[in-house]
Amino acid sequence: MSHAARLQNIPSDPYWWQARDQGRPGDTENVPATCDVAIIGSGYTGLSAAYRLASGGLKVVVIDAADLGFGASTRNGGMVSGTLKLSHKELCAAYDRDTANALFQEGQDSVLFLEQSIAEKGIDCDYQRMGMYFAAYAPKHYEALAREAEELAALGVETRMVPQAEQRSELASDIYYGGRTTVMAGGLHPAKYHAGLVAACRAAGVVFRSRCRVRRTVRQGQGYVLSTDRGSLRADQVIVATNAYSDPGMPWFLRRRVIPIGSYIIATEQMDSAKLRALIPAARMIQDTKRNLFYYRLSPDGTRMIFGGRTSFRPISSDESATRLHAAMSTVFPSLAKARVEHSWTGNVAFTFQKLPHVGQHEGIHFALGCCGQGVALMSYFGDRIGRRILGQGGDTAFARTRFTTMPGYSGHPWFLPAVGEFYRLLDWLERPKS
Numbered sequence: 001m002s003h004a005a006r007l008q009n010i011p012s013d014p015y016w017w018q019a020r021d022q023g024r025p026g027d028t029e030n031v032p033a034t035c036d037v038a039i040i041g042s043g044y045t046g047l048s049a050a051y052r053l054a055s056g057g058l059k060v061v062v063i064d065a066a067d068l069g070f071g072a073s074t075r076n077g078g079m080v081s082g083t084l085k086l087s088h089k090e091l092c093a094a095y096d097r098d099t100a101n102a103l104f105q106e107g108q109d110s111v112l113f114l115e116q117s118i119a120e121k122g123i124d125c126d127y128q129r130m131g132m133y134f135a136a137y138a139p140k141h142y143e144a145l146a147r148e149a150e151e152l153a154a155l156g157v158e159t160r161m162v163p164q165a166e167q168r169s170e171l172a173s174d175i176y177y178g179g180r181t182t183v184m185a186g187g188l189h190p191a192k193y194h195a196g197l198v199a200a201c202r203a204a205g206v207v208f209r210s211r212c213r214v215r216r217t218v219r220q221g222q223g224y225v226l227s228t229d230r231g232s233l234r235a236d237q238v239i240v241a242t243n244a245y246s247d248p249g250m251p252w253f254l255r256r257r258v259i260p261i262g263s264y265i266i267a268t269e270q271m272d273s274a275k276l277r278a279l280i281p282a283a284r285m286i287q288d289t290k291r292n293l294f295y296y297r298l299s300p301d302g303t304r305m306i307f308g309g310r311t312s313f314r315p316i317s318s319d320e321s322a323t324r325l326h327a328a329m330s331t332v333f334p335s336l337a338k339a340r341v342e343h344s345w346t347g348n349v350a351f352t353f354q355k356l357p358h359v360g361q362h363e364g365i366h367f368a369l370g371c372c373g374q375g376v377a378l379m380s381y382f383g384d385r386i387g388r389r390i391l392g393q394g395g396d397t398a399f400a401r402t403r404f405t406t407m408p409g410y411s412g413h414p415w416f417l418p419a420v421g422e423f424y425r426l427l428d429w430l431e432r433p434k435s
């Protein structure tokens, strides 16, 4: 069979879904009449909030339009890091120093929160703090990583610069110009982590309703009425945890501020784990420094390469994304040029115009949105913060102070993305030395 033929009819379900918890038959019954807190969205944000609230004695209902965890929380790369899209220097330029420091620190602390949460709940999700490697796509990117390493050292964050000549200790690829490791990062199995959260929530008494879209949320007296596909639910409080999957049923105010961007991933066939491990000897999570970045890692059992990127800013088929990502993977690791692709999937990442998440309230409805592709630790942490806030147990976060604005003409459909994507592609190309 030709190689092109082998990149056709590839299953578009995420590799991780073999281990996901889609919900129980009872989850598709009608919604209960009342609850203390209704949570819309069953990803990490919704589940972390639900667990905290139910553990605090409240009656909580989590509702998802699809199967439990249908959104980004079972589709992501499983890379755990507290790194924000904006560097500490950029945070200081955008906010006062106290806010910048608090944002930076909470990013780092979200990893500790995640680790503690996994340990407390006894979640078996293959988590390991093996660190991350940022691979420099151009010499000037390496210089920028080095400058930032000095800033990070001053903030007490442990990193190590790896010059190109020594790079093979981290990455058996010759396309990068060195890079930087970060210790405070790791990897997990996203669907196992999600299933573990669902189990912890059920044990705490959370009620789930899946395949049940919330069509409308209306304030009534001191509470809210949610109109859903399976009846009406009256709740004292509401949390919107729909992130990049926010649909017209969600408040217009929020959709106008979140930019859903498609990200694509492939998982290869099973291969010799020793050979794969030789490609990423420390088994770290890898991200490169391009604007249209690639991110990749070994599967938790070490037998597959999981390779992702924003290969298109227009919707494309799973075969098309598999072809593009396979070509990219073969450029990074020529020895994988003949590797078969067994899964090719996509998911939506939620960006904001400020490149930072925001946690807040709108007309009394709580929300946390816009993790900009860094949500495994952060969105889990934000869900817990919202839960604590509702319980009156603190729950403050500096991310309530991030700006959360929109732009004229934007209503939730990111018509400008193809142009931005092409512009980024051009900048990436210009910065790369030509041989």
Ligand SMILES: Cc1cc2nc3c(=O)[nH]c(=O)nc-3n(C[C@H](O)[C@H](O)[C@H](O)COP(=O)(O)OP(=O)(O)OC[C@H]3O[C@@H](n4cnc5c(N)ncnc54)[C@H](O)[C@@H]3O)c2cc1C
Residues within 6 Å of the ligand: 040, 041, 042, 043, 044, 045, 046, 063, 064, 065, 066, 068, 069, 070, 071, 072, 073, 074, 075, 076, 077, 078, 079, 080, 081, 212, 213, 214, 215, 241, 242, 243, 244, 245, 246, 247, 249, 250, 263, 264, 265, 308, 346, 347, 348, 349, 371, 372, 373, 374, 375, 376, 377, 378, 379
């Ligand atoms: C391909 C990809 C790779 C990623 N890789 C990483 C990574 O390696 N590391 C990292 O830190 N982050 C990564 N992310 C981001 C991370 O996955 C997300 O930040 C996180 O999962 C968001 O969780 P959430 O609970 O906020 O939203 P989601 O998990 O997206 O859940 C939102 C849910 O809301 C539901 N919903 C929407 N509208 C309604 C409605 N009207 N009624 C009821 N339910 C509704 C949806 O069905 C969905 O299940 C990645 C994301 C993607 C897509």
